[in-house]
Amino acid sequence: MEPGVLLQRVGAGDELAWEAFVRQHQGRIFGLAYHYLGHAEDARELAQEAFVQIYRNRHSLPDDSGLVPWMLCITRNLCMDLFRRRKARPPTWDIPVEELGHLAAPDGDPEQQLHDQSRKELVHRALRELTDLNREMILLKDIQGLTLDEIAGLLGIPLGTAKSRSNRARLELAEKLLARGACP
Amino acid sequence: MSRLPSSLPDLTASILARTSGPTCGRLRALACDLVDGALPPDDRDLAHRHLEHCPDCRSLVSRLEAASEVLLAFAQLEPGAEFTAAVLSRTRLAPPFPAPPQDRLLVGWARLMRRPRAALEAAYLATAAGLILSQVPLPGTQHPVGSALVSRVRTESRASLAGASSRVQAWTTRAKAANPIRLSHHRNSVWSARWSRLIRRIGQAWLDLSNAARKTRVRFWRQPPTSTSAPAEPSGSASRSAL
Numbered sequence: 421m422e423p424g425v426l427l428q429r430v431g432a433g434d435e436l437a438w439e440a441f442v443r444q445h446q447g448r449i450f451g452l453a454y455h456y457l458g459h460a461e462d463a464r465e466l467a468q469e470a471f472v473q474i475y476r477n478r479h480s481l482p483d484d485s486g487l488v489p490w491m492l493c494i495t496r497n498l499c500m501d502l503f504r505r506r507k508a509r510p511p512t513w514d515i516p517v518e519e520l521g522h523l524a525a526p527d528g529d530p531e532q533q534l535h536d537q538s539r540k541e542l543v544h545r546a547l548r549e550l551t552d553l554n555r556e557m558i559l560l561k562d563i564q565g566l567t568l569d570e571i572a573g574l575l576g577i578p579l580g581t582a583k584s585r586s587n588r589a590r591l592e593l594a595e596k597l598l599a600r601g602a603c604p
Numbered sequence: 605m606s607r608l609p610s611s612l613p614d615l616t617a618s619i620l621a622r623t624s625g626p627t628c629g630r631l632r633a634l635a636c637d638l639v640d641g642a643l644p645p646d647d648r649d650l651a652h653r654h655l656e657h658c659p660d661c662r663s664l665v666s667r668l669e670a671a672s673e674v675l676l677a678f679a680q681l682e683p684g685a686e687f688t689a690a691v692l693s694r695t696r697l698a699p700p701f702p703a704p705p706q707d708r709l710l711v712g713w714a715r716l717m718r719r720p721r722a723a724l725e726a727a728y729l730a731t732a733a734g735l736i737l738s739q740v741p742l743p744g745t746q747h748p749v750g751s752a753l754v755s756r757v758r759t760e761s762r763a764s765l766a767g768a769s770s771r772v773q774a775w776t777t778r779a780k781a782a783n784p785i786r787l788s789h790h791r792n793s794v795w796s797a798r799w800s801r802l803i804r805r806i807g808q809a810w811l812d813l814s815n816a817a818r819k820t821r822v823r824f825w826r827q828p829p830t831s832t833s834a835p836a837e838p839s840g841s842a843s844r845s846a847l
Binding site: 439463468475539591 | 632633635636663667670671672674675676677679681682683687688690692695
């Protein structure tokens, strides 16, 4: 089904379309929430809340190109609200890297899977060493694939600032990988 | 004298060291765009030429490329088997759609009007609108509405004040003619009447006392008063002798 048609049917109140919509986007919403919160159960709860908010606004969903940034914006705002209530960000993530790799690994050659697993583990550990600001930029641009325009709108910063922050974050990540002496 | 470089890369490095310095900083600034394929052809060509001879920058760029590839795999995480069912059950319990936009406008307007400051704001807006409109010239004249209004108010208020003043003066004259003391000196006249009455009573009491003292003296000393001295005797000496 075309994404536009699915959105129309969601907006019209089709329950089956809504279920398909949830299954299509739940991995991305949960992934963003988990990378912000660092706690799987909190991320699940928050992702559910994000879908409830999306459902409440389903009669005015953005078009297909603006849908993902809009949903990510809702999820991020919920994360920021949670941080404000807790007055602190969590220090570490609770899902082991092995589990992360297993959850997202495609089916294929076991040797290739092992190689992919080690690469992900390496990058994931380097990612955990970044500052919150740089990790957020990596999360929004390189993981979720938002454009710099979308990130600038989401964070409320100028486009040039978003670009320089993104470049700085990527270079910091590459330097962390260099310091580990291995190439993923 | 400095030692001659043994090879071409060493020569390049020594020339750069004596001119612009190492160019790795410039490559770092372009590295992300190079990996993303967003560099103009000339810059890309120059960056590749630098990378051929700089192993450090090559390592940096290779790690940027690898990280970009791996990071995409972190975009979607499986939230668990129960997640979809939990979302569907929560959205089934969610409140129905909010009102359509037209109704929401009406609801928002009603909510705005219910605010306590709405009357104050309306009065402020009405005053501001009146002031602005008063400065608009009347059609066919150079004078604004405001000046005509102000001059009319001034003329009518002067006439009204003059009429009121003459009426008050007439009332005052009539009242003075009818009862001048009560009207103009009512409070003073009351007090002065009381005072004079008190003085009269004191004088009367003094005379009664002096008469009693004279009768007593006549009765006990049996000296008939002379016909000339009694009326001429001052009241002060009589009272002193009586006391």
